[in-house]
Amino acid sequence: MKVSIIGAGNMGGAIARALAPSQLYSVAVANPSHPKLDAIASEYPGVKTTTDNLEAAAGADIVILAVKPWLIAEVLQQLKPCLAESRATVVSLAGGVSLDALDSMLALDGTPICRVIPDTALSVGKSMTFIASRRADNSTLDSIVKMFSAMGEVDVIEERLMDAATAISSCGIAYVYKFIQACVQAGVELGFKPADALRYVCATVDGAAAMLSQPDAAPQTEIDKVTTPGGMTIKGINSLEHNGFTSAVINAILAPVKK
Numbered sequence: 001m002k003v004s005i006i007g008a009g010n011m012g013g014a015i016a017r018a019l020a021p022s023q024l025y026s027v028a029v030a031n032p033s034h035p036k037l038d039a040i041a042s043e044y045p046g047v048k049t050t051t052d053n054l055e056a057a058a059g060a061d062i063v064i065l066a067v068k069p070w071l072i073a074e075v076l077q078q079l080k081p082c083l084a085e086s087r088a089t090v091v092s093l094a095g096g097v098s099l100d101a102l103d104s105m106l107a108l109d110g111t112p113i114c115r116v117i118p119d120t121a122l123s124v125g126k127s128m129t130f131i132a133s134r135r136a137d138n139s140t141l142d143s144i145v146k147m148f149s150a151m152g153e154v155d156v157i158e159e160r161l162m163d164a165a166t167a168i169s170s171c172g173i174a175y176v177y178k179f180i181q182a183c184v185q186a187g188v189e190l191g192f193k194p195a196d197a198l199r200y201v202c203a204t205v206d207g208a209a210a211m212l213s214q215p216d217a218a219p220q221t222e223i224d225k226v227t228t229p230g231g232m233t234i235k236g237i238n239s240l241e242h243n244g245f246t247s248a249v250i251n252a253i254l255a256p257v258k259k
Contacts, residue, residue: 001143002026004060004088006053006075008036011093012066014123018151020044025147030056053078060088062144064116069094076105084108089140091116095166099134099159112136114144117162118151119170127152128169132159167256175252180205 003019005012008031017040019025028048031037037049050056057063057079067075072094076083083090089112092102102113114136118129129148133141133156141156148154157165180201187197211222227234240246 001062002028002060003062003064003147004028004030004057005064005066006030006056006079007066008040008049009066010120011118011122012064013040015064015066015151016040016047017043018122018125019147020047022150028056028060054082057082057086057088060086062091062147063088064091064093066093069097072097072102073105076102080106080108083111087111089114089136089144091144093118095170096163099132103134110135112140114141115159115162116144116148117166117170118148119173121173122151125151129154130162130165130169131156132162163257167253171256172253175249176205 001024003025005016005027008016008029012029012031013036016027016029019027020040021044026048027044027046028050029037029040030050030053032051034051037051040047041049048056053075063079063083065072065075072092076090082088083106087110090102090106091114093116095117097115099113099115102115106113112133112135114131114133116129116131118127121127122129127148129152131141131144131148131154133144136144145154145156155165180198183201183204184194184197187200188194192200208222211217212219223233223237227237
């Protein structure tokens with residue numbers, strides 16, 4: 001299966017690097033400048049790199065648009081003759097660009113399109129990726145899901161939930177970073193070196209996520225396991241609540257989707 005990636009930035013480059021080692025995919029990447037292409041080519045000589053979008057997309061089964069939202073219309077207009085001929089599945093990573101908008105820009109009846117929202121952990125195989133599709137049959141959709149499953153967790157959702165998914169995951173990863181940053185700052189004040197504090201907190205967050213991945217696990221159940229009466233943990237949790245922690249997190253997730 002040939003996968004063409006238009007754009008070699010953080011997302012496009014990460015996808016190319018994730019797919020390149022697999023025997024299932026022939027990967028081509030286009031980018032307007034050479035440095036990012038050269039970096040990919042040096043790591044994976046089997047990946048075709050070019051500054052010509054049409055050259056990259058020729059003969060593709062899947063064309064991934066890993067470009068900024070304001071460039072989508074321009075890129076689709078450029079690729080339209082190639083897509084009309086190949087009927088490749090178009091996968092857009094552009095945040096906020098709906099399936100209706102993609103259809104309007106593409107104006108090609110019958111072309112399967114997917115709107116895909118990953119997060120930056122894609123680069124380490126730990127993304128939470130959401131997919132909404134139009135005109136993609138089961139086989140095509142399965143192929144898209146399988147491809148992104150190589151980069152983390154995947155869920156197929158209704159497009160009406162895409163903004164919510166973006167807020168809880170793609171934006172949410174930044175909120176996790178802020179939590180970790182705050183914990184590190186506290187650790188430094190308590191006497192740890194920043195690098196040590198970061199290592200401790202990351203291990204703690206990783207452990208918490210692993211615990212919650214177990215069957216029937218729930219946050220409150222796990223909290224109860226570590227909050228003994230009169231102990232240190234319940235004092236800290238109560239302090240979080242007195243300072244509006246839960247409300248602050250909920251508001252941070254709701255804020256990006258409020259009209």
